[in-house]
Amino acid sequence: MLEALERSALAAGRAIMEIYNTGPAVTYKADTSPVTDADYRAERIILDDLATAFPDIPVIAEEAVAAGHAPHIAGKPFFLVDPLDGTKEFVERNSHFTVNIALIENGAPVAGVVHAPALGVIYATSGGVAFKATVEDNRICGSWQPIGCRKCGDRPLALTSRWHNSAETLVYLAEHRITDHEAVGSSLKFCLLAEGYADIYPRFSRTMEWDTAAGDAILRAAGGETLAIDGGPLAYGKRNQPNDSDFANPWFISRGTA
Incomplete structure (x- = not known):
């Protein structure tokens, strides 16, 4: 599963960066939060990928929910998707925006991918281990490196x-x-x-x-x-x-x- 999520996140990140480099079309939702053509394009890529790879797992995706589309998920594993988290950062041309895909089981996130395309990094987890890798030219470079939290010191x-x-x-x-x-x-x-x-x-x-x-x-x-x-x-x-x-x-x- 994780390989499919990684591929989809990288493909969405590539589409986002194409729009980032040319300039996004920005509109605003009812809550005044911005949404761009990059949000919609990335979400379409991810939804298509997940439907192909995991046709039996429902997907809750930000822009689809905003449009009134939220499938039945009670008692089922499901995906949560934010195709472009940090849209304000994206519009302001800050690099702190991400592609988020997570699998939820029994109310808990058990697998996921976070890709920061402008920073050239991707994080992932499956099977209870967390990893980080570098991304260049929309490909993972080198090997995945395991990561872990540090012990909090006297000056957190x-x-x-x-x-x-x-x-x-x-x-x-x-x-x-x-x-x-x-x-x-x-x-x-x-x-x-x-x-x-x-x-x-x-x-x-x-x-x-x-x-x-x-x-x-x-x-x-x-x-x-x-x-x-x-x-x-x-x-x-x-x-x-x-x-x-x-x-x-x-x-x-x-x-x-x-």
Whole structure:
């Protein structure tokens, strides 16, 4: 399975970079978040690839859901897809945008790929091991290298959202005496925790499941965890929520090895 996800993520990344280099067409959703032709093109590539390789596994994809298309997933494994996570970064020509594909089983992310095409890196997990590789000319170069979370020291480094930081996040950092923090876009935050670059990512603003699933899968495989504010693992496949829309996440804290 992982090889098919990698190929699809690389193909989507190639399409995204073609539009990145020529300039995207930007429109805005009802929530004022931007969406581009790169989002739609990458999602079409991924959906076609997944339908061919895994015709029996339903897919929840960001732009399809926005258009009102969400298949039945109760009791089934399913994919979560964000074809271009960090669209604001993409529009602003920052390199912190990613392609995210994750497999969910029993509410948990068990396999996933995060590809950062502008940075030339790809992260992946399957079978409980996390890996990273370099990408050149839309191909994986060399061998996959295993990655793992680092043990948190006396001066933890926190990662925060570049565009969606919040007062609650700053309060959390102050209460836990975390003075070192860095703003990073997209699902890269999970991957940087997974490879031992940073220690904690508190997220006290809104995210959707497709934003987090692939990165969360990689982080968990690398020895980390993502906990909702009630203390339980962040769950996936949330529908009919009384206080929020389908697939919306609660606030959470991701962290490497304690």
